[in-house]
Amino acid sequence: MEEAIKLAVVGAGLVGQRHIDAIEKVQDVALVAVVEPGPTNQTVPVFKDQTDMFDAVAVDGVILATPTLLHVPGAMDCVARGIPVLIEKPLAAEAVDARVLVQTAETNAVPILVGHHRRHNPIIQKSAELIKDGTIGDVRSAQVTCWFYKPDDYFEVAPWRKKAGAGPISVNLVHDVDLMRYFMGEVVTVQAQMAPSRRGFENEDVAAAVLRFESGAICTISVSDSVVSPWSWELTSREYPIYPATDESCYLIGGSEGALSVPDMRLWQHQGGKSWWNPINGNAISFSNSDPLVNQIAHFADVIRGRSTPLVDGAEGLKTLKIVEAIQHAARTQELIHIV
Numbered sequence: 001m002e003e004a005i006k007l008a009v010v011g012a013g014l015v016g017q018r019h020i021d022a023i024e025k026v027q028d029v030a031l032v033a034v035v036e037p038g039p040t041n042q043t044v045p046v047f048k049d050q051t052d053m054f055d056a057v058a059v060d061g062v063i064l065a066t067p068t069l070l071h072v073p074g075a076m077d078c079v080a081r082g083i084p085v086l087i088e089k090p091l092a093a094e095a096v097d098a099r100v101l102v103q104t105a106e107t108n109a110v111p112i113l114v115g116h117h118r119r120h121n122p123i124i125q126k127s128a129e130l131i132k133d134g135t136i137g138d139v140r141s142a143q144v145t146c147w148f149y150k151p152d153d154y155f156e157v158a159p160w161r162k163k164a165g166a167g168p169i170s171v172n173l174v175h176d177v178d179l180m181r182y183f184m185g186e187v188v189t190v191q192a193q194m195a196p197s198r199r200g201f202e203n204e205d206v207a208a209a210v211l212r213f214e215s216g217a218i219c220t221i222s223v224s225d226s227v228v229s230p231w232s233w234e235l236t237s238r239e240y241p242i243y244p245a246t247d248e249s250c251y252l253i254g255g256s257e258g259a260l261s262v263p264d265m266r267l268w269q270h271q272g273g274k275s276w277w278n279p280i281n282g283n284a285i286s287f288s289n290s291d292p293l294v295n296q297i298a299h300f301a302d303v304i305r306g307r308s309t310p311l312v313d314g315a316e317g318l319k320t321l322k323i324v325e326a327i328q329h330a331a332r333t334q335e336l337i338h339i340v
Contacts, residue, residue, distance in 0.1 A: 051077070089178070121295075143219070185215055188214055192327045193331055236264070
């Protein structure tokens with residue numbers, strides 16, 4: 001049995017606690033410290049400040065689950081100390097700051113991982129395998145729905161969620177954009193619309209975008225945190241038991257030879273040749289199941305040990321962040337945004 005990788009979690013809110021719970025399930029990984037300025041109930045030393053934690057505890061890696069505006073300064077501190085860091089998505093509030101962070105980490109050879117944990121979900125890995133091996137042919141189009149209703153107390157316990165830049169485009173849609181890049185490649189143009197929050201917050205509460213990929217494929221994508229709906233990853237994937245599960249899907253991927261609905265994992269193909277006159281069947285695809293947060297922690301430990309390279313490194317996180325920024329900019333200006 002090898003020596004345990006010692007991890008610290010900075011930010012013990014909703015997402016930080018999920019990381020803490022996941023660490024407990026990974027062999028040869030140990031939580032040795034938590035940084036949380038607010039009240040928290042932990043069994044390891046808790047510090048109000050990240051610097052105080054570093055002065056008192058030796059760690060092999062840090063998980064940053066702080067508000068987005070704090071990601072870059074917290075991560076730069078880790079990089080300066082030579083400590084690998086897993087940063088919750090989005091990587092930063094602005095791509096310009098994320099770019100500096102990524103370049104600094106690369107110069108200092110310090111691994112950065114970005115918490116797009118859905119890529120660690122076996123559902124997503126199987127979907128990507130089917131898409132990339134040509135099972136549905138050339139991907140031509142995709143539809144993404146990310147609709148749910150966040151209750152008022154979600155915002156009251158963390159007022160930063162009401163601020164500009166903390167709306168569902170950056171907080172939620174960033175996951176879906178990342179997965180479409182994972183499935184379909186790089187985005188070249190973006191168009192978008194958004195509407196201001198009806199609750200009076202500084203951010204949007206509904207948005208939609210059209211993404212065109214290098215391959216020519218087109219994706220339509222819609223998000224809202226104020227729509228009552230069963231069509232979101234949270235309610236369809238059964239990834240996190242706190243959300244009530246539905247039997248719906250939120251991603252539809254269409255190709256020249258078939259289509260895939262995710263996460264119900266049904267492969268749709270015609271019988272007797274491709275024609276809308278012929279019967280079409282949706283066959284269930286089998287896959288293994290495991291907790292992507294646990295998988296992500298195990299992967300982080302492997303990266304720290306030098307056994308793996310990051311599945312979602314800083315450069316990947318930056319590319320996704322640039323698309324999110326482009327969606328916001330396109331919605332504000334009504335321009336067609338070219339990704340460079």
